[in-house]
Amino acid sequence: MRAAYIEELGPPEVIRLGDLPAPVPGAGEVLVDVLATAVDPVDALVRSGVFRTPLPFPFVLGRDLVGTVAEPAAGFAAGEAVWCNSLGHGGRQGAAAERVAVAADRLYRLPDGVPPLEAVAVLHPAATAYLALFNHGELLPGETVLVAGAGGNVGSALVALAARAGARVLATASPRDHAYVRALGAAEVVDYREPAARLAELAPDGIDLHVDTSGRHDLETAVGLLAHRGRVLLLAGPGARPVLPVGPLYMKDASVRGFAISRATVAELAEAAAALNDMLAGGGLRPRALEVLPLEAVAEVHRRMEAGELRGRRVVLRVAGADGGR
Ligand SMILES: NC(=O)c1ccc[n+]([C@@H]2O[C@H](COP(=O)([O-])OP(=O)(O)OC[C@H]3O[C@@H](n4cnc5c(N)ncnc54)[C@H](OP(=O)(O)O)[C@@H]3O)[C@@H](O)[C@H]2O)c1
The missing domain is CATH 3.40.50.720 (NAD(P)-binding Rossmann-like Domain)
Known part of the structure; x- marks a missing residue:
């Protein structure tokens, strides 16, 4: 499967784009066909080593994904639209790949009618805001x-x-x-x-x-x-x-x-996810400025982010070919 990954810590130049073996889901995991992933500031902190966390190399980049369930598992049906915002940390592989195995308790259903590319753009900042305000603040x-x-x-x-x-x-x-x-x-x-x-x-x-x-x-x-x-x-x-x-x-x-969302517990993330899904379903959570690029742009987006060129805007990387509109 195609993936954006690193084999060592370093600048955006260490990012590789290529084929890796698809993950085999373990007990309690769900295999997801990834439609898109977002690029978050924390991706650069992890890639560069500023935020130290165990990384299994080759390490797939990315925190958030939106996609569909590839095969039935752990109460999820094949084809269900789902999202996750806690990959790529603490030994977990990241989201920037065609297929990702996600622990079922970190996977949430995307409400009907919510545009998936808009949703994946807001997951990280909005979940951060929720946990910052209510759990820590x-x-x-x-x-x-x-x-x-x-x-x-x-x-x-x-x-x-x-x-x-x-x-x-x-x-x-x-x-x-x-x-x-x-x-x-x-x-x-x-x-x-x-x-x-x-x-x-x-x-x-x-x-x-x-x-x-x-x-x-x-x-x-x-x-x-x-x-x-x-x-x-x-x-x-x-x-x-x-x-x-x-x-x-x-x-x-x-x-x-x-406060760092990377350290949030599964229960805290699930509470934030429920609030986000409510807001997404009601149309109350939308990115202000959204740029959609192919996965191949990942290193360039990391460069732009570190140069301060993404202030106030979100970049989503499309992984699957479909247009994501539903
Ligand atoms: N701890 C966590 O869990 C967590 C999670 C997510 C993100 N973050 C961090 O949160 C930070 C913000 O991320 P973001 O995506 O929201 O960035 P962003 O979109 O670039 O927002 C930063 C904002 O700060 C404003 N700003 C610049 N200088 C300022 C000043 N002196 N006083 C007040 N505002 C000022 C900027 O306005 P102008 O552009 O008009 O100057 C911009 O609107 C990043 O450092 C990111 O790493 C942390």
Whole structure:
């Protein structure tokens, strides 16, 4: 079967495109014919070795897939439309191949009528947003959340999910993204170049949950804006080494937490999947800018992603020949 894989860690040049033996599903696994996979920032972190995880070489790249069940197994019928967003980590092979064996408890049915290429584009940022807000950020209805980088893929999903859950959403974004971010449900949107005093005015009782997707962390400012028992959730910027203002943090009973979706449990992923499927079925979760390319473009897409050229847009790699429209 055709696959995009690596045999060593390194830059995009280590990516190979070629034939590998098709996987043989083990007990509790389902064989999936892959229609498409997405390219996520974490794929580059794994490929380069920045995010260390056991890799069986040759290692197939890719976190997310959408496809159809190849043969009946574990309660799934042949031909059912399915998706997965937790491949390519912890010893699991990735999604960028014609056939993938997926553990049944990591495989979810795609609701009828949802365009599969749009779905696979939003799985990673939206599941990240769900787990960040509710499992790690412990966001409650009526709380105030600040989403920095709200025009981006994860940021826009954070805004939509937090607003849907009844939180008051403050957001920072470039002015060109303000209308889009407001339409997603943000109560207030501020240019991220404006001084933090503007955010303090908008949240006089403080921020309950602060999430910055840009990776440029200013914890002096973030902790200063927090409410009593506020939380700063870190999920981006692997190289950032910001100064932590210890006194203001503990005197507010506040906390700084880290979160990586790669570490999510099967139960957490399943909970997020149910919420995503609800939103997908209702048409409430769609990529803002979607580019569909053939699997052969994988190395070039990794290069563009690392050069910062994919900001706010999603790239989906088509693996099977079908057009994916249903
Ligand atoms: N921890 C996890 O589980 C997890 C999961 C998924 C993704 N991530 C990480 O999340 C990050 C975001 O991914 P993404 O796909 O959403 O990226 P993205 O689409 O590029 O979004 C980043 C956003 O940040 C904005 N931005 C840039 N500088 C800023 C600043 N100083 N203040 C506020 N906003 C600023 C950008 O706006 P402009 O383009 O207008 O400058 C852009 O809208 C990546 O680092 C990714 O690795 C983590």
